[in-house]
Amino acid sequence: MTEKMLSAGDIAPDFTLPQDGGDPVTLSALAPAPVVLYFYPKDSTPGCTTEALDFSALKEQFDALGVQVFGLSKDSLKRHENFRAKQGFSVPLLSDADNDVCERYGTWGEKKNYGRTYMGITRTTFLIGPDGKIAQAWHKVKVKGHADEVLAAARALVGA
Numbered sequence: 001m002t003e004k005m006l007s008a009g010d011i012a013p014d015f016t017l018p019q020d021g022g023d024p025v026t027l028s029a030l031a032p033a034p035v036v037l038y039f040y041p042k043d044s045t046p047g048c049t050t051e052a053l054d055f056s057a058l059k060e061q062f063d064a065l066g067v068q069v070f071g072l073s074k075d076s077l078k079r080h081e082n083f084r085a086k087q088g089f090s091v092p093l094l095s096d097a098d099n100d101v102c103e104r105y106g107t108w109g110e111k112k113n114y115g116r117t118y119m120g121i122t123r124t125t126f127l128i129g130p131d132g133k134i135a136q137a138w139h140k141v142k143v144k145g146h147a148d149e150v151l152a153a154a155r156a157l158v159g160a
Helices: 046-057 059-065 077-087 100-105 146-158
Strands: 016-019 022-026 035-039 068-073 093-095 108-113 116-121 124-128 134-138
Touching: 035 046, 035 100, 035 146, 046 059, 046 068, 046 077, 046 146, 059 068, 059 146, 077 093, 124 146, 134 146
Parallel strands: 035 068, 068 093
Antiparallel strands: 016 022, 016 093, 035 124, 108 116, 124 134
């Protein structure tokens, strides 16, 4: 059962998840750095590849603001590592293989595609402020231009 989808003003649920090619990431340990957490359906699919490439292209600008960016899906670390190596992403990917974080952030739910109904991750992005609260949330994200929109919101958040 999916919990309610989180929105601006909600406290971002803490988590610790494995990261491709690195140590596990604990959200609360990143504070007071702002964090972009983008949930995406599946490695090596066209929309997810484009989204990761777009965030990677802007990573230096996010870094300059002190904002950490992470992609998150249910794919295994091995799949993440293959996906990242093949595409040359600079943004780290987190694996929520047991679906716990997706459930707590409300990004897991019923989807429809070509008349087929199934359960999956709804493409969603959260900008989490230094206080651990969600500063902005984007639900049912359309990939084109999204990373730029998130960067603009991050700039506004940090006053840059």
